[in-house]
Amino acid sequence: MSSLTTRDVVEELRAAVDGEVDDSDRRRAEYSADASNYRVVPQVVVSPRDADDALAALDVARRSGVPITARGGGTSVAGNAVGTGMVLDFSRHMNRVLDLDAEARTATVQPGVVMSDLQAVARPHGLQFGPDPSTQNRATLGGMIGNNACGPHAVAYGRTADNTHTLDVVDGTGRRFAAGAGTLDAVPGLDDLVRAELATIRTALGRFKRQVSGYSLEHLLPEHDADLAKMLVGTEGTLVTILGATVRLVPLPTAPVVVALGYPDMPTAADAVPALLEHEPLAVEGIDARLVDVVRRHRGPAAVPELPDGAGWLLVEVGARPGETDDDVLARARALAAAGGTEAAAVVPAGAQAAALWRIRADGAGLGGRTPAGAPAWPGWEDAAVPPERLGDYLRDFTALMSDRGIDGLLYGHFGDGCVHVRLDLPLETARGVGPSRDFLESAADLVAGYGGSFSGEHGDGRARSALLDRMYTPEVLDLFGRVKHLFDPDGHLNPGVLVDPRPVDADLRRPHARPTLARSGFAFLEDGGDFTTAVHRCTGVGKCRADTSAAGGFMCPSYLATKDEKDVTRGRARVLQDLTNGSLIESWDSPAVAESLDLCLSCKACASDCPTGTDVATYKSEVLHRAYRGKLRPVTHYLLGQLPRWSGLVTAVPGLAKLTNQVMRVRPLAKLVLRAGGMDTRRHMLSFAEERFTAWWRRRGTRTTMGERRRVVLWSDSxxxxxxxxxxxxxxxxxxxxxxxxxxxxxxxxxxxTWITTGQLDGAKKQLANLLDVLGPYVAEGIPIIGIEPSCTAALRSDLVELLPDDPRSRPVAEAVHTLAELLTAPEPLGPGPDWVPRSLEGVEVVAQPHCHHHAVMGWEPDAAILTKAGATLTRLAGCCGLAGNFGMERGHYDTSVAVAETALLPALRQAGPDAVYLADGMSCRTQADHLVGRRGVHLAQLLAGQA
Known part of the structure; x- marks a missing residue:
């Protein structure tokens, strides 16, 4: 063991590696957890730029005795992407598809390439990578290889191991070699060991498709071509570090048909699986009625198409065989439905409804992170598998075990392969719950072993299950695993604590060590028991925030899409805040690590809706700023931009002053002086003040009298x-x-x-809101709805009002009475205008719409889209943030990120739009950003509907 200190190692790494080498407390906190229950703080995080960089880093680690953990997207739910020494993040730079051979149907990739990026490259050639886990838009191929990922279509295409051709690897001794079929001689002693243990390998391993736990040594058998690459798949970075891979591709399925089959419960659905497999489907997925209810509540009723009667369903996908017509596929789908043993069946041809059915399963993978009651649900028994013919009986016993122990969770999974996913509300919030949680996992392990199953069906054993392997395998098999480990990694540097010589399953747990942080004078955190700690631990690390979900209408996470740095993603920020509640790395609210982590958060609130666990970093940021600056001097922008309504109110209160101010601020040198003095970027332009306040216009205009009784609405003029x-x-x-x-x-x-909320001046925000309740409360008491104009302000009343003034009995009624203009106009009577009202025709009008982030996150933009579609507009709906986000884009130090965020969607769309296209943006920030950056003026929906665009 080397005597080098961490500082020595870091200095050696910086001298040897071109990529980033970071040992800051903030970075170590960000990488201390993956998507599992574990927290293991590394010494240093390295992001190599290429294979030579990675080799140099590995060499330093070996010489200094530092443990090595390879990491891709960090979406491991088993705790196999965290470690005490050096974490190698391959996703930052080593993320390219190097070659695609369409004729050979292979692709050569770097380990950090995201699977959906590979699919995008392969799709034009009519090809795809077969295994497709639900995390495919952020999971990397290196991680999928490490865990032997599968996904729903493994029924047809096999596991990652079955689709891996060769691997470029380096083992624990520093040997670099190409692993493939017939390459056992690359590791001295391996061929001899296999020959000596043929009987053990043949009888204990490879018994059914999803036996992923342990080392899959069956691939080394001579009858399996002694395929070293396939064996290394699923070894979780404990034997080699992957530098590159050549994988096999399969043809894209043509117009697959979905068969939905309903059953009285999930075990009964599982009983039907063997008969369905005889029809060679592409996928057989099981979903529970409670999971469907969660998707319906989270996504809205329209997101869930009608399902056959039942409380448990199988969604079966049937694809075309070579030479088959669409009618042939439908006929096979109907035959499969007839074999399902239920009258509750629907055959849905390829199209929107089939895609919506399949999306239920995809959405459920994330939403299963909380129970139907809203309690946190944890991984740990995430993907156990049994032979499919035994799945029904296993589910009966497993649900009985859950009921007996008072444990709840939403069941779903790859029933065609006998693999069951479930996250459980294990009592991990306190140290008292660790023992009962461990006891449950041990009982669950014994149950699976009794059914001849595997603790891991696709996610790997990691820290969650490695210590349980003695309940599944004999001492002889475990000893064999240890001897294999010694051949590849004799000094035990590669991912120690996993698979061989494992850490206990209850060691290094993250949640029990976090201290309660009860609400005080800021947000109430009502849905989290009044505890900031519980709130920030909503983030389980599934990593959806790292994916570009804009194609599906997602907005999260704009700063990460611009920087591609874990620091600037929802998960990274949540990990830092979780560490704040633990206190071992980050001890104070005003820590530089916390400030750095939250600096580029735009407070867009997209994570509050786009994250399946409801992690709301915008709220957490406000709370942190509130506590960090309480009683202290704040940045100047907090006083200027954070209290903008106060200053704009003063300027517009004096007749003629707004006009004079606007004229003065058009003198660019003067404007730059003001911007610089106010802590803002001098590349920005000053805002223009209204030369006539809206309420002054209203008084001057006067109320229009009309015949007949009319319903009253309050038009709220926000600041x-x-x-x-x-x-x-x-x-x-x-x-x-x-x-x-x-x-x-x-x-x-x-x-x-x-503006007080976004800058964490929550005492001031409460004063403003209390006054607002005085003004609007009486109208709401009369049953009069409130219509908001500015989306961010409307969202503040809908989401923040009750959290900041929870004890005021007027808060909730006012929050529930506030609507957007589109919500009102599309609502059924008596709130809405009724079926006779139709919007002004927008036939022939091209509309490029930028939904405000808060509008998307809190209210949803569907009513706006419905009105525009009804009016006949040609609509281009953008996804993602405009980049200004109120005070964020104005502040010094944020301009470049603000522009980079705008370049992800808004600016390219405006450049491509025709000169007569209408830029629709209800949010003042969205209009300001487009005006500042490309000189494009935006309009509010009301202006468009009124013919004033």
């Missing part, structure tokens, strides 16, 4: 609308009156405190 840009509100008056409403505008000013 932005009142003092900066009232055009949307003026147009909303026209639209609302045309729709048959009597518009009421309160004379008193009512600010939601949004």
């Amino acid at each position: 932005f609308t009142e003092t900066l840009d009232g055009a949307g509100a003026r147009a909303a008056v026209t639209v609302l009156e045309d729709a048959g409403y009597e518009v009421v505008v309160p004379a008193e000013r009512a600010c939601c405190g949004l």
